Amino acid sequence: MALFFTADTHFGDHRTINIQKRPFADVAAMDALIVEQWNAAVGPGDDVWHLGDVARRPGDVAALLERLNGTKHLLRGNNDPDATVAAAGWASVGDYAEIDADGHRLVLCHYPFRSWNGQHRGALNLHGHSHGRLKPMPRQFDVGVDVHGFAPVRLAQLLAPEAERRGGAGAAS
Known part of the structure; x- marks a missing residue:
């Protein structure tokens, strides 16, 4: 079993394509790629923590979750109404974990923190919400799809040296 993290999928939300300048012609193309990338990375026995902002239409969430591999945990984002939280298919839901x-030690929330529990004892803060626009802080990682090729990410990928994460020159062999 592997453990993955993701956020800010915004399935079905055309506004996200424009606001975040996502490289898709329409939401059908965006949604298809995110589902494809998710299922290529995540196996049926894996766990995924979705750190919020799942989909534009809460009525679509249960069907989306059926299409996505893994056991899925939700930490609510600012665009996740009660119906998204209540959708069938979540193994757990909350605001913080x-x-x-x-x-x-991982401190998980949709929102990035300026400081977090255990920060000075090595705890890591994983978050979404910012779509890769925040200046990085030590031990803090944006797990949103905009930052990670529209796919869930493993902790080891987050902790890898920058060149290795990007697959660029200087990556460890």
């Missing part, structure tokens, strides 16, 4: 993974 602290979990341990791969020897690290």
Whole structure:
């Protein structure tokens, strides 16, 4: 079982294509690629923490979750109404979580924090909401799809050196 993180999928939301300058002609193309990338990375037995802003229309969420691999946990974002939270297919829902993974304490929330529990003891803050527009802080990572090729990401990918994360020159071999 592997553990993945993602945020800001905004399925079915044409506004996100324009506001975030996503490279898609329409929401059908965007949604298809995000589903494809998700299922290419995540297996049926894997866990995924979705850190909010799932979809434009809450009525679409249950059907979307059926199409996506893995056991899915939601931490509500500012664009997730009660109907999204209540949709069938979530293993858990909340606003905030602290979990341990791969020897690290993780503080998870849709929103990035200026400071967080355990920050000075090595805890990591994983978040969405900012679509890659915030200046990076030590031990803080935006897990949104805009930052990670429209796919969920593993903790090891977040912790890898920058060149390795981007697949560029200087990547460890």
